[in-house]
Amino acid sequence: DAGITQSPRHKVTETGTPVTLRCHQTENHRYMYWYRQDPGHGLRLIHYSYGVKDTDKGEVSDGYSVSRSKTEDFLLTLESATSSQTSVYFCATTTGAGAGGTEAFFGQGTRLTVV
Amino acid sequence: AQKVTQAQTEISVVEKEDVTLDCVYETRDTTYYLFWYKQPPSGELVFLIRRNSFDEQNEISGRYSWNFQKSTSSFNFTITASQVVDSAVYFCALISGTYKYIFGTGTRLKVLA
Numbered sequence: 001d002a003g004i005t006q007s008p009r010h011k012v013t014e015t016g017t018p019v020t021l022r023c024h025q026t027e028n029h030r031y032m033y034w035y036r037q038d039p040g041h042g043l044r045l046i047h048y049s050y051g052v053k054d055t056d057k058g059e060v061s062d063g064y065s066v067s068r069s070k071t072e073d074f075l076l077t078l079e080s081a082t083s084s085q086t087s088v089y090f091c092a093t094t095t096g097a098g099a100g101g102t103e104a105f106f107g108q109g110t111r112l113t114v115v
Numbered sequence: 116a117q118k119v120t121q122a123q124t125e126i127s128v129v130e131k132e133d134v135t136l137d138c139v140y141e142t143r144d145t146t147y148y149l150f151w152y153k154q155p156p157s158g159e160l161v162f163l164i165r166r167n168s169f170d171e172q173n174e175i176s177g178r179y180s181w182n183f184q185k186s187t188s189s190f191n192f193t194i195t196a197s198q199v200v201d202s203a204v205y206f207c208a209l210i211s212g213t214y215k216y217i218f219g220t221g222t223r224l225k226v227l228a
Binding site: 059103 | 152158162215220
């Protein structure tokens with residue numbers, strides 16, 4: 001299995017507080033992604049990274065920021081958490097080989113509750 | 116813009132029935148990749164298959180088969196003789212151009228004993 005680790009696995013936080021989720025990989029994969037999973041919406045892309053310090057917005061990026069200072073870590077920050085950001089967050093990585101069309105390896109997910 | 120549509124929100128079948136999960140995609144790129152993933156009740160995401168836009172051959176793997184048709188922008192997934200262990204949420208995904216890896220909303224499959 002690919003070494004994709006998310007931390008924390010569960011978190012409860014209060015509205016208005018900043019929250020940072022961490023994705024750590026040991027595979028040296030170039031591409032990393034953050035998704036949120038909500039009932040009826042599937043997996044929605046928040047932000048992604050195509051290299052160190054290279055990031056771009058996904059479909060639902062408002063209220064989120066990311067940073068990638070080294071290959072193995074991709075951080076997702078909720079700048080001021082709101083109840084609408086209660087969700088399960090998944091990190092994924094791909095090698096990007098073959099013009100980018102490789103399978104994605106997923107972390108175990110982080111369940112975030114904003115109260 | 117890229118888009119993946121899985122119109123079937125939930126499907127229930129009785130064990131041993133065949134079931135087809137639909138996936139329709141949109142992209143302006145000529146080079147793209149399509150995928151199917153399975154998410155069992157335990158929550159992890161499991162890769163099932165990848166297809167590139169230049170390979171329209173159908174694929175069969177055991178009880179699973181996939182039908183890729185560029186003419187209709189579809190990449191459908193059929194499970195033959197379904198089993199209770201097939202109960203899961205199935206996601207179709209697309210990547211092209213900008214390396215945005217886009218997923219559909221998923222289809223929840225319930226296989227009843």
